[in-house]
Amino acid sequence: MPVDEPVIVAQGLTKRFGKLVAVDHLDLSVRRAEVYGFLGPNGSGKSTTIRMLCGLLDPTSGDIEVLGHKLPQEAETVKRSIGYMTQKFSLYEDLSVTENLEFLAAVHGLSGAKARQRLDEMYQRYHLGDLRKQLAGTMSGGQKQRLALAGAVLHEPELLLLDEPTSAVDPQSRRDFWDALFDLAEAGTTLLVSTHYMDEAERCHRLAILDRGRLVANGSPQELMANLPGSTLRVDCAAPRGVQQALTGEAHVLGVAQIGSSLRVLTDRRDDSGDWLRERVRAIDANAHIEHVASNLEDVFVAATRKPTQAAENAA
C-alpha cells in the first residue's frame, strides 16, 4: 500500500441499535503512522465506531475500508493486521502475564522462537519482566494497561485501535502510556485513540470530535483551535458564582467555566471584543475585569458539542 494512502476510510458510516442512532453518517480518514484521536462525551459513538472499524460490529449502512480491505466482508483478513485494546481490561484475570501473552501469541499464529522473541520484547518494552508470573487480576491499573497494550501489539499490527485506554490509570502512567503510543507511531503503526481527556486529545496529530454519533469537527488540534468560531474571555470578579448564573442561558454565551476566582466565558463570535459582556457583568459587579485570552481545545470541544442545542434554540 502506498505510504500516503489512508489506513482507514469510512464514508456515511451509520449504526442503529433499534431506534437509537449511535453513529450517524460519519466520514473519516486516518493516515498512516499518525495518532488520530476520537474526542467526545460518553454516548457520542466513539466505542461503537471503533468496534465497527475492527470488525466487531457490522455497520447498518456506509462503507469502511481498513488497510485496503472492505469491512465487514474482509474482516478476517483485517483482523490479522490490527490490534484492539478494549476499554475494560479484557485479558484473563486468572492467567499470569506470561500465560496471557502466550495464549495471544498462539491465537495470532506466532510460535516457537518468534513467539519467545516477541514475548521478551514485550516484557522489556512494557516493564513486565518482574511480573511474568503474576496473575493479571492482582495487578494495578497501570500494570494491567501495559499488559493490555503488550497483548494488543504482540503480533506487530499495522493499525492499533484503543478505546479510552487511560481511563483507569494515574497521571504518571498516562504520560508513560502516551510515550509508548508515540514510540509505536514512530515505528510506523497507525493509532486510533478515543479519549475524553483534553490533554490527551491535544497530543494527537489529528482528531475528530464526536457528538451524539455525528462528527462535529475534525483536524489537527492547532487547526481546530485557530478555526474556533468564537472567542474566549476571562472575567475576574469578586462574585464569580453570581456572574456565572447571570450569564448561563444568555444568547451568544456558549459556555461558562469557573477556574479558581475567575471565569472563562466562551462566546459564539469570532474576535469578540467583549464590550457587551463588560456591560452585562459590570451591572452585577462594578469591579469586574475582562480580557481576551487564547482559546484551548476545551473551548473547541464546548463550541462543537453545543451547536445542535443552539440551533434548536434559534429555530424555536
Place this chain on the structure above:
Amino acid sequence: MKLGRLFAVVRKELIQLGRDRLTFAMIVGIPTLQLLLFGFAINLDVRNLPAAVLDQANTAHSRELVAELASTQVLDFRHTVVAPQEIEDLMRRGEISAAVVIPTDFEARLAHPDRSAWQVVVDGSDQSVQAAARQLGAFPLDSLDYGTNANRPGARPVANVEIVNFYNPERRAPVNTVPGLIGVILTMTMVIFTAMAIVRERERGNMEMLIATPLSPLELTIGKVLPYVAIGLVQVTLILILGLFVFDVPVRGSLLGVYLASLAYICATLALGVFISTLAKSQFQAMQMAFFTFLPQILLSGFMFPFDGMPKFAQWLAEIFPLTHFLRLIRGIMLREAQIGEMWQELAALGAFVVVMLGIAVRRFRKTLD
C-alpha cells in the same frame, strides 16, 4: 479452523480450570454427593417395617406363613399380640406400620379361594409404606400351596402369581438408580459447566478482545468444550467406581460400551450447553436456563417414574430429551448386557440431538457477537 489456535484455547482453559477451585471441587464433589445421596435416599424397596402379628389360628400353616413373611424382611415382627385392639393401639402410637392378622378360621378360609385367608393392616398415613405392605398381600408364598390376597374393600381375590424378578432379583434400588445417576449427574454438571464457561468469556469482556483476533467462534467454542469431554469421562469413572464399591452395582455389559454411550451423551449435553450459551447474557441466566432443561429431563426421562406409565403426550416429549435415550442405553448395557450396536436407535437419537443443537448454536453465533 487451525489446530494451533484450538490448542491454545484448550491449554488456556485447562490452566483456568486448574485455578478455579470451586469448579474443580464441583467436578468431583457433585457426582460423589449426588451418588451417595440418591443411592441411599431413593430407596424404592421398603424394608424392615415395624410390624405386629396376631395369629388367632396358630396352626402349622399359619406359623409357616408368618415365618415366610418375616423372611422377606419387608416386615419386622416386633410385637406378637393377642387382641385386635392392641394392633390399633400400637399403630396409633406409631410403634408399628403394619400388622398381619390371621383369623381363627384360617385353615377353612384357605379352602375357599374367593375368601381372604389373612389380613394385612397398614398405616395408610404413609403412602410408600402403604404401597409396600399392600404388595405383600400378593406376595408369592411358594412353599405354601394356596392363594393369598390382601383384605381390601372391593378387591378381587388375587391368584397366586409367581413374580420372577430378572436383572435385579434382590430388588435393590441402587442397581436401577446408579446407571441412571450417570445420566443425571452428567446432565447437571456438563450443561452448566459449558454454558457458564462460554458465557463467562462474554460477561467478563474477554470475548470483545477475542473477536478482534483471528480466533474464530468455532475454534473458541470447541477449544473450551473439549476439556469438559475429558471431565465428563472422569465423572463417569468416578460414579462407576463408587457404584461398584459403595452400592455393589456391577457393570454386566462391556465397559467400552458404557464409555461409548457416555461419550455420546456428553456430546449431547455439551451441545445443549453451547446452545444455552448463545441465549444467555449472564452466567446467572445460563445457570437458570440449564436448570430449566434439567428438571423435565429428570422427571420425564424414566429416571424418576416408569416411562411406560406416563401419558402419551409426556412420552412424546420425553423422546426429545437426550437423557431418555441415554438411560435406555446405559441401563441396557450395564444391567442387561446389551451390545451398544443393538441399541443404535438410541445412539442415533443422541446424534440427531447434537446436530440440531449445534446447528442452531452456530447459526446464532454471528448474531450474539454483534
